[in-house]
Amino acid sequence: MKRLVHRIIFVLFILLIWQLFFKLNIWPNYLFPSPMMVFQTLLEGFKDGTFVNAIIISFKRLLIGFFISIIFGVLFGLIIASNEMIDETVGPFILALQSIPSIVWLPLALLWFSLGEAAIIFVVVLGGTWNMVINTRTGIKNVQPVFMQAAKTMGVNKIQLFWKVIIPAAVPHLITGMRLSWAFSWRALMAGELIGSGSGLGQLLMWGRDMGNMSLVISIIILIGSIGYLTDNYIFKKIENKVLTRWGLNT
Amino acid sequence: MAFLEIKNVNKYFPMENGSQLNVLNNINFKIEKHEFVSLIGPSGCGKSTLLNILAGLIHADSGELLLNDKAITKPGNDRVMVFQESALFPWLSVIENVMFGLKIQQIDKKTAYTKALKQLKAVHLAEFKDSYPHQLSGGMKQRVAIARALVINPAVLLMDEPFGALDDQTRLLLHKELINLWLKTKKTIVFVTHNIREAIKLSDRIIVFANNPGRIIEKINIDLPQPRNKDNKKLVELENRILNLLQSEMNFEGGYRYEEIGA
Numbered sequence: 253m254k255r256l257v258h259r260i261i262f263v264l265f266i267l268l269i270w271q272l273f274f275k276l277n278i279w280p281n282y283l284f285p286s287p288m289m290v291f292q293t294l295l296e297g298f299k300d301g302t303f304v305n306a307i308i309i310s311f312k313r314l315l316i317g318f319f320i321s322i323i324f325g326v327l328f329g330l331i332i333a334s335n336e337m338i339d340e341t342v343g344p345f346i347l348a349l350q351s352i353p354s355i356v357w358l359p360l361a362l363l364w365f366s367l368g369e370a371a372i373i374f375v376v377v378l379g380g381t382w383n384m385v386i387n388t389r390t391g392i393k394n395v396q397p398v399f400m401q402a403a404k405t406m407g408v409n410k411i412q413l414f415w416k417v418i419i420p421a422a423v424p425h426l427i428t429g430m431r432l433s434w435a436f437s438w439r440a441l442m443a444g445e446l447i448g449s450g451s452g453l454g455q456l457l458m459w460g461r462d463m464g465n466m467s468l469v470i471s472i473i474i475l476i477g478s479i480g481y482l483t484d485n486y487i488f489k490k491i492e493n494k495v496l497t498r499w500g501l502n503t
Numbered sequence: 504m505a506f507l508e509i510k511n512v513n514k515y516f517p518m519e520n521g522s523q524l525n526v527l528n529n530i531n532f533k534i535e536k537h538e539f540v541s542l543i544g545p546s547g548c549g550k551s552t553l554l555n556i557l558a559g560l561i562h563a564d565s566g567e568l569l570l571n572d573k574a575i576t577k578p579g580n581d582r583v584m585v586f587q588e589s590a591l592f593p594w595l596s597v598i599e600n601v602m603f604g605l606k607i608q609q610i611d612k613k614t615a616y617t618k619a620l621k622q623l624k625a626v627h628l629a630e631f632k633d634s635y636p637h638q639l640s641g642g643m644k645q646r647v648a649i650a651r652a653l654v655i656n657p658a659v660l661l662m663d664e665p666f667g668a669l670d671d672q673t674r675l676l677l678h679k680e681l682i683n684l685w686l687k688t689k690k691t692i693v694f695v696t697h698n699i700r701e702a703i704k705l706s707d708r709i710i711v712f713a714n715n716p717g718r719i720i721e722k723i724n725i726d727l728p729q730p731r732n733k734d735n736k737k738l739v740e741l742e743n744r745i746l747n748l749l750q751s752e753m754n755f756e757g758g759y760r761y762e763e764i765g766a
């Protein structure tokens with residue numbers, strides 16, 4: 253409760269400073285709108301459905317891309333974790349790929365998929381996959397030996413050991429991987445939507461820029477941040493916390 | 504021929520400096536069916552290693568291990584192990600943990616459930632069947648672990664310091680429970696411990712190990728019926744005898760400190 257009050261005070265403080273700068277009239281109004289103008293744009297955008305529509309379009313791309321990266325990520329991760337030689341060979345490359353900002357893939361996406369949906373999803377997938385590979389590998393490699401020993405003395409065969417012990421034991425890492433991949437995919441989506449057609453959030457942002465409508469641009473930045481925060485905090489963190497508690501890893 | 508035979512077992516582990524550490528040196532003993540045998544000795548003398556070899560989790564470098572005249576080569580559910588730290592699966596509820604060993608034998612769910620519940624009752628934890636391991640105390644976890652092992656009905660129950668991490672009161676309680684279970688099921692149990700009193704109270708036979716290289720220095724029979732009174736004169740004598748045996752091994756690093764052996 254106290255925290256909430258502090259946060260509200262913080263937001264009011266930011267708005268106050270913003271308003272102050274606006275009043276100083278350093279930049280023309282269309283380049284530096286007031287908080288009230290942005291608020292109105294947000295309101296209108298939701299009323300006439302543009303924002304909801306954009307969010308739906310963006311989420312569709314995000315979900316498709318996210319699921320593909322989770323599937324790829326888990327598969328690659330399992331392959332890497334299953335074999336020491338593969339692990340040592342490709343490990344550094346995965347880390348290198350993970351460090352590449354998604355926007356770097358745009359030229360490739362454009363050349364290979366031109367301006368279609370596929371180009372954007374391609375970028376989203378590249379944004380989310382590598383992290384998932386790394387987390388899957390870590391999860392599999394870090395299964396507590398005592399779990400596997402216990403299972404072995406209870407008579408599991410190799411397949412049972414994998415499905416009934418290793419995979420469930422790796423779930424905390426898998427969930428954390430998914431949470432991070434979601435965040436990476438979300439960022440990648442915003443980069444990906446700078447190109448291509450359609451009317452996702454990113455494209456609305458570019459449109460605002462082209463129209464010189466700073467109010468719209470700021471509104472969308474606020475939306476992107478809010479959605480990113482809300483999904484992370486209210487969906488993924490919640491799941492992660494539940495899992496960590498059950499797995500006895502929350503202290 | 505004995506039920507479980509350990510013949511001339513040797514085990515070496517490579518050390519950092521490239522040399523080989525002789526963890527088990529020419530280990531020989533036999534265990535009869537229904538016998539409760541404790542392995543006791545200083546830290547690092549190879550007790551866990553030997554138990555892991557019996558479980559088939561690691562291999563001896565030489566020697567023979569026979570259970571019912573058949574060589575032990577790999578893990579199997581005729582030799583189930585209970586570990587010091589809780590090895591319960593945190594993603595399964597208590598009853599699902601106990602059902603684990605049955606379900607992997609493709610035993611149908613209903614039968615498995617009935618058997619598991621019965622076993623949980625035997626360790627007085629039936630009302631916690633739907634709890635998850637993180638909601639249990641250390642002692643409860645070990646009781647579930649024991650139930651999970653016994654429900655499989657193994658020929659031998661291997662226990663590696665199963666009560667080592669518990670407080671004294673809980674440990675005493677679990678001693679009682681284990682003895683009762685053992686009297687009822689007449690399982691063959693190989694029990695590793697640091698605790699002399701624990702070994703004396705529970706076992707038919709104590710095998711005393713020494714360090715560097717890990718080897719047997721004494722085998723002691725205890726012909727007293729269960730349950731035992733800890734103030735029995737014979738037991739007190741035995742305790743002193745084992746303490747002396749172990750203390751004579753104290754003059755090297757990693758040797759026994761009193762608090763490690765005193766109950």
Ligand SMILES: Nc1ncnc2c1ncn2[C@@H]1O[C@H](COP(=O)(O)OP(=O)(O)OP(=O)(O)O)[C@@H](O)[C@H]1O
Pocket residue numbers: 516517526544545546547548549550551552553697
């Ligand atoms: N995988 C391994 N590789 C190398 N050395 C090992 C390995 N496992 C055990 N050792 C060494 O073998 C010796 C015996 O270990 P073990 O765990 O069997 O001892 P222990 O008698 O069970 O000791 P404690 O009472 O502390 O549990 C120790 O010196 C240990 O460091």
Ligand SMILES: [Mg+2]
Pocket residue numbers: 550551552663
């Ligand atoms: Mg040990």
